[in-house]
Amino acid sequence: MLLHRTATRRSFIAATGATLSASAFKRVLGANSRLRIAAIGVGGKGFSDLNNTAASPHADIVALCDIDETAAHLGRAADRYPKATTFTDWRKLLDGAKTFDACIVSTPDHMHAPISLPAMQLGKHVQCQKPLTHTVFEARQLTQAAVKAGVVTQMGNQIQSHTAYRTAVKLVHDGRIGKVREVHSWQSGGMRWLKTDTPPPAAQVPAGVHWDAWLGVAPERPYAPEVYHPFAWRAWQDFSNGQLGDFGCHILDPVFMAVELTAPTAIRAESDPLNTQVWGRKSKVVYTFAETPRTVANGITVTWYDGEGHLPETKTLGLDEAVNLPKAGSAIIGTRGTLLVPHVGMPSLLPAASFAGTDIEPVPERNHYTSWVDACLGTDVTTSPFSYSGPLTETVLLGTVAIRCAGKTLTWDAAALRLTGSDGANDLLTKEYRKGWEPAWG
Template identity: 55%
Template sequence: MSGHISRRQAIKTLGIAGAAAALPAVSYSRVLGANDRLRVASVGTGGKGWSDLVGVAASPAVQVTALCDIDSSEKHLGRAATKYPNAKTYADWRKLLDNADSVDGVIVSTPDFMHAPVSLPAMQLGKHVFCQKPLTHTVFESRQMNKAAKRNKVVTQMGNQIQSHTAYRTAVALVHAGKIGKVKEVHSWQAGTPSWPRNIERPAGSDPVPKTVAWDLWQGVAPQRPYKSGLYHAFNWRGWQDYGTGQLGDFGCHILDPVFKSLELTAPLELTADAPPLKSDTWTESATVRYVFPGTKYTSGDTLNVTWYDAAGVRPPAEVTAHLPKSYSLPNAGSVLIGEKGTLIIPHVAMPKLFLSGADTEAPIEEVASVDHYVQWADAARGEGEPTSAFDYSGPLTETVLLGTVGIRFPRQTLKWNAQEMTIPNFSEAEPWLTKSYAKGWEPAWI
């Protein structure tokens, strides 16, 4: 393909999400100097998209030049357009990319199922990408995102922003400093009850589509469904298999992040999930996933067991923390790292608790200061520093989380994982769930 064709032609020719064989990134990348402002576009401006946008734009080195949302109401595109009146506005992200000469970086804060379809062509056009967690909707998409970032030499960051909070940074530092010695096992959990629907059937009928909502654009690559008020847009999509990744997908990239970061984990060797049978369209109300990882320099054996629990009120069994002071109760969400010299509790968004072996009280810890996850990406895109959750890190983390959602479909079946080949050699029946089909006309070119 010639380097002189338009972005519109490239996107039409290569497929809506791909551009995997498209123009070299250098054709469209703007070389930024230390004094240049990063020109940013935001796709998805309501809910988390709003805080992502405001977080990135907090940097004085950022200029918001484009905004995109399928909902023009005051809670979505309207509010963003009011705050950034000089930015161009769009309902269709494809048109934004077709007119992206004034954009250096793209924030992708859509529902999970549209993360890869928007991010991949943006990267192919040489745009730096900040994408919400989980990075993608499928394992295959996550691998493609990682490859695209490397191939196009763009700066990336996943929106697991708690990684940059003092709590998680302190936990990682404690493990790296050897405070609990080599880690023998890990238990992570989310015992809260999400507000989005779970374990229900899709309701019949439809409701009038609000005048502010472009429903066809919201559905994007997913199967076409009738609009139902409050059921999908703007938030409850998380509970639907077509759009979200359930409780594990929602929280796994947060809660398992300090586990991955501190122990330097990569891909699991195998996993076994236990969960009730899935309804046809929604995720379950509970799941337990047992991963086995290769050992690292921070673990005590050749392998490491990491167990994930998500169910209302469910935490690791009592025997896991029986050695801790009786006065201590596990938080509602977090991780327990059991080491040779002690135990580290990493609550979800709270300071870690260090209990050394044989001690009756919590040990003092040295706190590590927070950094700004959003500004870090913007600075790195301008050549200052490095992001800590670039796709070469957050991609494998996301793959592990999404492998758990595959396992949930096959309860009590151990799935051996060949990460290099992206295969499940002992149970090929699960392999189709590593990817998915796409709505006609929206098929990515890299399928």
Template identity: 50%
Template sequence: MKTLLESNSCTSRRQFLKATAMGALASVVAPAFVRGANLNSRLQVASVGVNGMGFTDVSWIGSHKAVKFVGFCDVDTTRFGKADEAHPGVPHFQDFREMFSKLGGQFDAASVSTPDHMHAYIALDAMRRGKHVFCQKPLTHTVWESRQMRLQAEKSKVITQMGNQIHSHKEYRTAVELLRDGVIGKVKAVHSWVGVQGNNYSKLQAPPSPGPVPASLNWQVWVGTAPMRDYAPDVYHPFKWRDWQDFGSGALGDFGCHILDPIFTALDIREPMTVRAEHDGINQQVWPVSETVHYLFPGTRFTADGTLPVTWYDGGRQPDKSLAQMPESAKLPGSGSLIIGEEGNMVLPHVGMPQLYPVKKFRNFDIKAESQLIHWHVWVEGVLSGKKTSDGFDYAGPLAEAVQLGNVAARFPGQELKWDAKALRITNHAEASARLTKQYRQSWEIHAVA
């Protein structure tokens, strides 16, 4: 299918960006919600995970006038308070399987805001029931799961969206517009980074002594697909799970789907050809304290060459500032991207407006900010209209695959892994290829999309 840019050379890139952001490129049949003639009908949403980022999702999804919550699920009964205050009277569940089964045809869509290791299991269950899904980044816990999410969304013909909300922010949308307009020319290389460490939350290298499971917590369901381990207070739940390989995805998983997103969108990159990682502080339990991940992507019409190097840094690592041609007094942001073009460079702070260098060349260049969208409403409107979003699993799946491929490379430092996306395998390293998926706990297995 041709994009608007390809089908009409007179169509502006500004129009293209607006159209894709609102999900206007293509429509699909939406099986779980048909508004029809009843304009007063509401989208019935069941939410899994309702505190922390889960409450953010509940708040923004629920701010759309067409949404009605019909179920709140959280493994910890102490964490319903904020959601209850905002939306009184919504039934509570501790196990999403019970919620999905009891609600049956009484819900149209689900939001998934849990630790990474449970995203795919819950979202796939919902989609196989014909439900539309909003799922937090990094979408999944493994490369294989990301592929299954994309395939199931396509098979079930549901409207999906990943919760990397910066995708809809004016800062990233403006950067995408500038890059697609060729303001810095064709792109030669990209450097992206985040300041946090891969074991930033617990600061631990191994599981500590176990403790009693709180009466409010269903630990069996919290562990879910992962190998069973003892509960330890203030180590995994809440939030510190991100450090642990069994549950989270480290700094790259936490921020890669945010910071790399405008690069994927603007430059039309998708599957890397190779990936190689260098790092400090990894073991069999936790993610690296700091790392550098080198990707090589096939070139596109927006790149200078037949290949595009994209380098990721975290844990305090950054690219050489001199590459940006910034003034001596300027500093790279704590997190963001440096995009090197044939005719100039862009520094894109994480959730900040793009900056163009060298200053002398772009001193009089007027950056026109794009509009800000409400990311969660884009998904709701997609469900109501039956039109795909620009951040659906057909786009977010490959982005998440690339991010999780970096985490595979982290387990084999210094080794260049050759990626065959079509075959879903690493062609030169059997052990690394086996890491594209994981072992699931008995009765928590995920089955491939048939």
């Protein structure tokens, strides 16, 4: 049975990440059958998040916010949802909190926590894109704030709800590969968003783009075309966490869920040297995890590889050289065999000869978006609540801290939120916020 799937009260609590307070529980169950939704960041992935969520027969899109008023961003969403009130500043949208019940946050990563936190503090249910946050500290804050507010949450790692990833998790939970001994995960594609290593000179901000609002909590820097907004912000340390930040919450998700991981005990990375601006082109991160009910005694390592053409050799995975590894995915190596999990592809059991005649029964997909709406209305649960996606994001982002401390073994005390093993590593768990934009942590 998949983690968080059975709709018992116990798993409902696990899945929502909270024992709901009496008033919050009443709010969920007592809601009428429609959810009023505000969407923040409605271009790019935000547009598909918006449309996929609006596909629920119980959703009303009542407010839209984007710092870019042009056709590809706020313009297109406003045309699609003409009854929604439009905003260019999310703080003004939150001022009208009585007009909506829930919000979708699909901005660049550096603004996830600064927007999701006050939304939850106002009692709003939140669906936030992956990675949940920009820093480890922020991930812990959102996890705790969700519990305190008793709201329904979901991170936008929608591939978790796909048949392929759900089937992979079930195969491990069914014991098909025995106890897990080791995991390797990789993303070997190019980084089309990494265009320059240093900030370009200032350029005129296009009409309709609110650059200061785009920067939000990040330090001031002048606008430059094509390197930050839209999409290319992924390259920059002030806004994102590079390849691992971009893909880790997808590719490591079925690993985390299948093996029931919660937090690493140690992290060590190898990486190209970094400057203080952009993320590197290639890295390898080895996470050590303590034993779980799904692993062999003494725990396991999970090794992450990123960068163009950077993936483990088949012999490192103990696989036949004839096995074609996907460009991105994971090999979950167990005592009875290996589960190869392509990033968005059906898993396979290897070596093929050992599993000849073994059927893989696909697990039906769930709707990651409309199930959040249903969960807000009290009729379903979410599978990636912040109680799950917060620790997953912490793990992913600890890898990016290790990349900044390459060559050093960092030891992680999750309860104390503390790293040892490299001077300054703890400082990298959080960051400075621009004056006037500091989040009000609870």
